[in-house]
Amino acid sequence: MAVRALWWDRGKLALLDQRQLPRRTVVLRLARASDVAEAIRTMAVRGAPAIGVAAAYGMALAARGGLSPARAAKLLGSTRPTAVDLFVGIDAVRSAWERGSDPLEAAHAYRARVVEECHRIGSAGAPLLAHAHGVLTHCNAGALATVEWGTALAPIRVARERGADLFVFVDETRPLLQGARLTAWELARERIPHAVIADNAAGHYLARGDVDAVLVGADRIARNGDFANKIGTYEKAVVARENGVPFYVAAPWTTFDARRADGKAIPVEERDPDEVLELAGRPLAPPASHARNPAFDVTPSRYVSAFVTPDGVVRPRELAARLARRARR
């Protein structure tokens, strides 16, 4: 894979500073858990699977730095509330650490699991796109969001390898433009045909019949299939269903929150209003105007055609049973 969001490099967590893409390729090398927490909070690294892996390595760095497991988990867990992967990654290393196993080995294992699951998502989801041409995606659910491969982008990559003639409509994804900056960057590197569109234009293309499938990632998926993802996902899901276009949510098992019955109480992070009011320090709105900036929304299960998991396509009504079976293993 050409793109990697983060990797372990001689005692440090190396990660691409995603705030600076696509203008500059800057690698941060973090030696302390508090630096990892700051990188997650400020979105130098983002995407639910990727922040889970970053937090796992943050736990390993915390162990080296002499923190207690509880303190390390609190430090890293207080960075962002919505993506459940963050807590899954923390807990995976914490339980190994508390058992006396090597936290770094546990972080490596967690990373390997996420990468492997994303790879399988690609194979599982590619058949859904075999006869598709136009595909819409929101935010970045690519390699940058997941270490390697991606979630929503993985089936696109595999379907292309298998000969599908795809064109990707990339929602720019305001306010932080992860679509225009990151998804477009990944697609451009791999020469996958695409066009960036204003988030407002997605409905236009859905209504015109130019989109055969919508594929997105997720930050947290409840047992009944309600899921949180980047703000705007809900609108795309509603408009997709209104137009009879299938809407797929691709995620590794780390993103499924089997302890949560539905989406009602998923915490939605509210971020700094300046992310809306400014772009690169330049004010967009008048000084007297305020903004609201919810970073996520929750899409009810009824809008989801299917979840693309590492173990195949799962319909929303089958999800709870599938999660229960996994828990019994």
Added chain:
Amino acid sequence: MAVRALWWDRGKLALLDQRQLPRRTVVLRLARASDVAEAIRTMAVRGAPAIGVAAAYGMALAARGGLSPARAAKLLGSTRPTAVDLFVGIDAVRSAWERGSDPLEAAHAYRARVVEECHRIGSAGAPLLAHAHGVLTHCNAGALATVEWGTALAPIRVARERGADLFVFVDETRPLLQGARLTAWELARERIPHAVIADNAAGHYLARGDVDAVLVGADRIARNGDFANKIGTYEKAVVARENGVPFYVAAPWTTFDARRADGKAIPVEERDPDEVLELAGRPLAPPASHARNPAFDVTPSRYVSAFVTPDGVVRPRELAARLARRARR
């Protein structure tokens, strides 16, 4: 009224350069029809009713400049395809001119008609908001879009005067940010409580029950109630209906295109992709990425709760008969 988009000033058309708001208040003074055409094309003046008035004055300037009525109409009519007001404004002056009347007087009369109709829209629409708190609007359908008063903002202004406790959610309206730049500027000047939101966040607030009504303007309304408006309007309309939130379209009669049966063939302007790929000359996406930039979308009539016209609230199913009655007068 504190805000005016344009006015006649000693032989010239004066207009606020809306591309520069809210950072700078620059008044352009245009003496030639070709300058008016350029101002419309580049969106120094925008908003369907306002470009209709600008084009009417452009016709008057063309008459002074020695152009023929046909040539002037072609020059001004080739600037932007979607808003029907443009052609209504041109035709109003052209027919006076061809009858031997003073084109400038005809432009003044057209302007007065639009301002007066917008004023009446405010009174007609205010009762719809009597018990509302949260109101969502998209793009700018305020004084800047209509010379004075506004269409969607007019009922908000009047309802406030009548004591309604309103809070306006302002879609920022990418790509050109008419919400964040222009609607927020108008609301801030009048101290109307509001928050700018990313276009992606509208669905979140609709689903949470924070929005009691959606009010937008229009660029062209067909006889059956299908209408074109700023890109993204269609998504908001679909999500509003999905959540049982009334969706109102406010427009003067100049925006109704009685000769068009439905929205299927309304021309949708496709603008420069750089409006999506850049902001103030700063690239947002990688150099290898393309963009698509439809400036409008067409919302089917079934998503419209009612049209707010100068002569009261009109349900979509009543519209064709109402337009036929007006044509017979």
